Amino acid sequence: MGLAEFVSITICQSKQPDRVDMKTPCKPGDFVIGGIVSQVFYLYDLLSLLEQPTHIVTHEPICNLHYSSVPKNYQHILALVFAVKEINENPNILPNISLGFHILNSYYSARMTYKATLSLLSKQQRFSPNFKCQNQNKLMAIVGGCLSGISANVATISAIYKTPQLTYGSFLPVQSTRMLFPFLYQMVPNEAQQHKGIVQLLQHFRWTWVGLFAVDDDKGNRFLQAIVPMLTQNGICYDFIVNIPKWSYMDEMLDRFLKNMDTYLIMFETKANVFFVYGEPPSFQVLRTLVFVIPLVNLPPLGKVWIITSHWDFASHSIQKIWDLQTFHGSISFTVHSNQPLGFQNFLQMLSPSWAQGDGFIQDFWEQAFNCSLQMANGQHQERRYCSGGEKLESLPGTLFEMEMTGHSYNVYNAVYAVAHALQAVYKSSSKGRKLGERQELFFQNVQPWQVHHFLRTMLFNNSAGALVCFDYNGELVTGFDVTNWIISPNGSLFRIKVGKLDPRAPLGKELSINNDQIVWHKVFNQVPPLSVCNDYCYPGYSRKKKEGEKFCCYDCTPCPEGMISKYKDMDTCVKCPEDEYPNSGQTQCIPKVPSYLTYKEDLGLLTIILSIIFSLTTTLVLGTFIKHNNTPIVKANNRTLTYILLISLLLCFLCSFLFIGQPGKVTCLLRQITFSIIFSVALSSVLAKTITVLLAFMATKPGSRMRKWIGKRLANSIVLFCSFIQACIGTLWLSTSPPFPDTDMHSLHGEIILECNEGSVAMFYGVLVYMGLLAIASFILAFLARKLPDSFNEAKFITFSLLVFCSVWLSFVSTYLSTKGKYMVAVEIFSILSSGAGLLGCIFSPKCYIIIFRPELNTREQLIGKKFKRT
Incomplete structure (x- = not known):
């Protein structure tokens, strides 16, 4: 028994048609509506097949495909019989009309296929194509075949007679297929959808280095021409391409394998752990043969992930049933989405060799599947045991037979239902059919196969399994694919696990969905998704x-x-x-990045706060001491008002450091530099006024000096106001043109965002610093000149030291300020403010405070005047 490739759907005139008279002559010129067959078996009349023995007429002996068969393909026949049985028992579909069928075999041969096709166009049991004969059943459609080449050969002839052909396997994808074969319907979606799905599967598991296997024929070449660019466009490479030989005699395949050993050794040397295989069922038998030879030539077991298309099925020839299939354990395939029709398994369980005497396939199937003989030895040597007939199909391994309907069988099942629904639609749409009533048979005798096409194209129905069946514009079944994981146990048991689906109608990018946790991988991968890359991944970083x-x-x-x-x-x-x-x-x-600014909570900010408070309190104590002793000579000397102004400005200088601590805001950024510069300018102006006062006071003591009229509070106050006013004008100009504002610096410090005050105009910022420097330098020069004046008037010596500290601090500030970033820049400015203010406070007021507090006896006019005269 070979593959049951072709089925012709016929219309019988009643539930129990008459026997065909084999002797009825054919008359030349009569037209026969043809189906396609390859020869061998004619099964007709469903009720006869199921309920009573039916005679099977054969023209030639039953032939085995190279002395072996594929028992698993017998399910295709049973799916057809089951579908026809359901339809004929259903009063809602074609009432009073029976579907009959002929089943023929192609033997994978174009010659036998053409002959079988022509046989359908002849009278029963007589090969006379293109003749219309008496007692010839009405041929309405063809179901087949399983292989693309056979289907194309059939379509070449059937298209002439406009007979619908429904292929349940693959079909050769060529350009203008619909134009070449307008009456062809494919029960499998276009191959391009599978190719896209496989690319998405490879991307899902990040497999970028794969091996390609393709059958060595035109279809394999077309596949490679389509898939290789698709892989490249999606970032996937192939390591090698191996052409799988077409099925041949076993000795020829072994000979070819040994001659091309170097080609096949690449499978063992490659880094690719994923093999993508393209071919039809015979190709799988060849691949199994190659795998079978591996241990014979001392090669290690092959542990890879095999990705296969919907054309494949893990079926064994009778001679291969004891061969180990563990190499293909964990394979992943795309199978046409299918459901299990109710009652099919019960139908299979009723099967036995005595089920129908007219079934010419069951004997060969039974003997091949169970390795026994249904016929007694009759005294001759019998190599195989005798079949009892009570063997159970469920005991067979999955490579020989499955109790669940396979994908190809499901396609056959749907094909039969599609034809039945189309015929039903033809009848309902015809006004003649409505008028004939009981004369349905006469109506169907006048229906031609080409009339069915319109209804097949537009047909839409749910089969008994609840699945929707319809064709698209190209005559391809509208459906998706199941991602199936194949589990093969050591004893040959075969299990299919649905681990995902491919829905071409889903939104772009969501066509493929997979549950990784359900997938069982080959044992060499220890249930871990394998890597299949040219080299190790480049990890993050x-x-x-x-x-x-x-x-x-x-x-x-x-x-x-x-x-x-x-x-x-x-x-x-x-x-x-x-x-x-x-x-x-x-x-x-x-x-x-972490925001960075000088906060009160960190050590640096806390230190500046403590210093600011200490210096502020110290200044306050000094100011309080001077106010308390305001009538003492040492306080009255050199203008008490200037002293108070200087102390208050120094106090404000220490307090203004708080403006620099904390997150910069709009207000603080505006006040920081302006407040600091004006207050320091007031302090320096006071120091300058004190220095000038000392000089004028000394010069005024000389006889005849005209400097007396300049001595007084008015001059000192004028100096303070004038010098401070200039700094205030500079600050006002700064605020009106380019004021400071809160800003962020993303790049200066690694991992930190510096929250800072952008000074707006750098020129204005350095302008106020330069002005303060000029005041300090002027005061320092005058104080330096007055440092040797008599002690009773000499405050210049202390001013000189204080300004020396002040200038040193701010000169070092400039270089340090430019070399630091972020909160450290702010800290440098704060320490400069504090240290320069502390220098002025300490150098000018510490000697006076010492005399006031610890040596009050020196704080008298006599002491000051006495010192003066002693020195003079």
Whole structure:
């Protein structure tokens, strides 16, 4: 028994048609509506087949395909019989009309296929094509075949007679298929959908290095021409391409394998753990033969992931049933989405060799599947045991027979129902059919096969399994695919696990869905999803660098440059982090930068606060001491008002450091530099006025001096107001043109966002500093000149030291300020303010405070005047 390739659907005139008279002559010129067959078996009349013995007429002896058969394909026949049985028993479909069928075999041979096709166009049991004969059943449609080449051969002839042909396997995808074969309907969606699904499957598991197997014929070449560019466009490379020989005699295949050993050794040497195989059922038998030879030539077991298309089925020839299939354990395939019709398994359980004497297939199937003989030895030597007939189909391994309906059988089942519904639609749409009433048979005798096409194209129905069946514009079944994981146990048991689905009608990018946890992998992978790449992944923190002279899937891994990251495996380039983020130490992800500013909570900020408070309290104590002793000579000397102004300005200087601590805001940024510069200008103006007062007072003591009229509070106050007014004007101009504002610096410090005050105009900022420097320098020069004046008037010596400290601090401030960033820059300015203010406070007022507090006896006019005269 070979493959049951072709089925012709016929219309019988009643539930129990008369016997065909084999002697009825044919008359030349009569037209026969043809189906396609390959010869051998004619089964007709469903009720006869199921309820009573039916005679099977054969023209030639039953032939085995190369002395072996594929028992599993017998289910295709049973699916046909089951479908016809359901339809004929259903009063809602074709009432009072029976479907009959002829089943023929192609033997994988074009010659036998053409002959079988012509046989359908002849009178029963007589090969006379293109003749209309008496007692000839009405041929309405053809179901078949399983292989694309056979289907094309059938379609070449059946298209002439416009007979609908429904292929339940694959069909050769050629351009203008619909134009060449307008009456062809495919129960399997277009192959291009599977190819896209397989590419998505490879991308899902990140398999970029695969091996390709393709049958060595035109269809395999077409497949390679389509899939190779598709893989390349999606970032996938193939390591090798192996052409699978077409099915031949066993000795020829073994001979070819041994001659081409080097070609097949690449399967064992490759880094690819995924093999994508394209072919039809005979190709799988060839591949099994190659795998079977592997241990014979001392090669290790082959542990790979096999990805196969819907054309494949794990079926064994009778001679292969004891061969180990563990190599293909864990394979993944795309199978046409199918449901299990109710009652099919019960139908199979009724099957036995005595089920129908007219079934010419069952004897060969039974003997091949159970390795026994249904006929007694009759005294002759019998190599095989005798079949009892009570053997159970469920005891057979899945490679020989499955109790659940396979994908191809499900396609046959749907094909029969499609024809039945189309015929039903033809009848209902005809006004003649409505008028004939009981004369249905006469109506169907006048129906021609070409009339069925319109209804097949527009047909839409739910089969008994609840699945929707319809064809698209190209005559292809509208359906999706199931992603099936094949589990093969050591004892040959076969299990299918649905682990996902491929829905071509789903939104773009969501066509494929897979449950990884349900997949069972080959045992060599220890239930871990395998890697299939040219080289190890480039892990996060690295990017890929192409290897010269090799395919783009082969690459080296280079660390990401500084400031860039790669957060996924196998990234082509590293990427920069956003401005507010920075790379972690491994350069695998971006971390948000931490806002950086001088806060009250950190040690540096706390230290500045403590110093500011200490200096402020000290200044307050000094001011309080001077106010308490305001009538003493040492306080009255050199203008009490200037002393008070200087102390108050120094107190404010110490307090203004608080404006620099904390998160910069709009108000604080506006007040920081302006407040600091004006207050310090007042302090320096007071020092300058004190110095000038000392000089004028000494000069006024000389006889005949005209300087007496300049001595007084008016001059000192004028100096303070004038010098401070100039700084205030500079600050006002600064605020009106380019005022300071809150800003962020993303780049100066690694991992930090500096929250700072942008000074707006750098020129204005340095302008106020320069002006304060001029005041300090002027005061220092005058104080230096007056340092040797008599002690009773000499405050200049202390002013000289204080301004020396002041100038040193601010000169060092400039270089330090420019070399620091962030909160440290702010801290430098605060310490400069505090230290320069502390220098003025300490150098000018500490000697006076010492005399006032610890040596009050020196704080008298006599002491001051006495010193003066002693010195003079």
